[in-house]
Amino acid sequence: MAHTTTYAKTSWDTLHNNGPFPLKYLQITELESNSTLPNAIARYNDATLEIQQLIQQALAHNQGFRAYGSRWSMSSIAHQKDRLHYNGYMNLDIPIPVDAVRSDSPYQVENLFFFQCGNTIKEISQKLSQSGKSLKTSGASNGQTIAGCISTGVHGSALDVGAIQDYVVGIQLITGPKAKDVLYLERHTKPALTSAFVHQLNATVIRNDELFNAALVSLGSFGFIHGVVIEAEDRFLLHRYVRKVDKQLALSLADTMDFSSQVLIPEAVDRNGKPLRPYHYKVFINQYVNDPQYVIEVMYKKPYVTPYPDPFTIINKSLYRDLIHLLIKISEKYPKTIPWFIKKLEKQILPDVNEETLGTLYETFWDAPYQGPAFACSFGVDHKDSSKVLELLTKTTLQEGPIPGIFAMRFVKGGKATLGFTKFPITCVIEIDGVLWQKTNKLISLKEYSNKMITVLQQHNIDFTLHWGKNADWSYPGLINYMYSAKAEEWKKFRTALLRPELARVFSNHFLESTKLSDSVSVVPQDLIVSL
């Protein structure tokens, strides 16, 4: 049997020290060993039963229960004050045989993979690589678990691909302790697995586009995500270039996403000399210097061919964390020193100009070492508003700060998830990240800073969203309605239909309550979540 160890705790924190948050119990589940139970499906089903027992315990004690993986989210989205469940050891991958894929499925069987919730992006990438496959995109690093990624909408900067949840084709949920509470969701317009295969997982199939889209970015609140089916693609290489370009050009590319009229990289052109469309585009902005040029990072997709040069830097050096701590303490007392510190640390913060690498997605977006307490505020806007929003946010930062961080812009194709924060045809993700600070009488708090940014965007009627896993004033009045309006109601409707009231409470948390997303909807059509 899979077994769970329960530890009595008083607090819990995120990886980046954005807490601490109160906690009663931390539960850690480990799978039965494969020497005792060699069949992957049997071990998976064994884990299902274990999770159902944990949900039953939470229910019996009238407590909340929430799964987390790598605790990379900086908001309190992963936190539950009663019972937190660590699922990082639940890292099975279940082979999908040819006859497990429906004949009317639009997916190629060799591109479908079933992963248990605790597999990290790095683990999945390595497992896919063994089959000559790759994820379509990842975040800027690889430590998040797949369930954590899709629950919060982790994204990279693949402007024609989307976020991680956009290549998920099936989700297995555990919504309660009863046998009927084990569900497998997929789109009815794009089915993947046969019912016979799903029944081996002791799950009931629901093929329903709207339910699936609501469950894609579920904020951990539609039940326990036990497994996901993803669509991979053939392994590819990314040729990465870092350049410094004219500020106006960088912003114009952001606003238009038109890369066809400007040669950015002389060798990144087709046979006719026309510029190729990049896979990835990122702009770095140090708002404290008036440089006529911005550093940009651009990547082009290439077929996988070997050999290619080793993409890893052999010797890596990092700053003393105590030095960063000292600088932030000085900054809290004398905020005017922040721009000077950032300028001095620019070499550590920004990539080297003229740097070039060639590697797989896994090698390009590799490990991100822990560098101490950190924050990040991340807005999603229509890419057409990129330069306008950047100007508003940097101006606010200069007026209200300075704040110990710098801005960057990334671009992600829109998806179908009901509460996906990459909701625009191409979302520009404008983010400021840096070192976490404490409020002083000379420096506003992170929550106040976020509040000012939200206010200024609303005052200018900018349609925006916020990254669920990043810092924000999440209790800002009317925030969710402003960002999602009818979509938020739709999401709540599906959650109400899916979870019995007592289980809706189990899978809720303070984050959901403060954003009012835990509210149930009074009238829900009876056939809302039927399989179509």
Next chain:
Amino acid sequence: MRKTTFSILFIIVVLLCFTSCYSVRIVSSQGTVNPDPMSERADFYRDKMIIELDTVVKASAFTDEVSFIASGTRCKSGKLHSVEYKNSFGASLLYLVTFGSRRKVKIKYVCLKTEN
């Protein structure tokens, strides 16, 4: 007075020499680190299941190599993610004055996560 100052300076220099150290870490580009959900560290090893060896190995003057085996409940995979070796002036001095029969070893290592 001059003698006292000299003594204090000497003690400070000796203490600094003994505490002076540096470490080098080798990290694998492949494999996933074995996580530690109970970790409360605030350094490179945050959330990693770290194993620390801090011991003095007794050896004869003729002993050449000393090996440690990566295994046990904290290293179920038996495969290595990273190894950090720390050297200090004190450790080098100990080796010299004992003609190699006492070898100070300070190693931190992390294993790979078990594949299921």
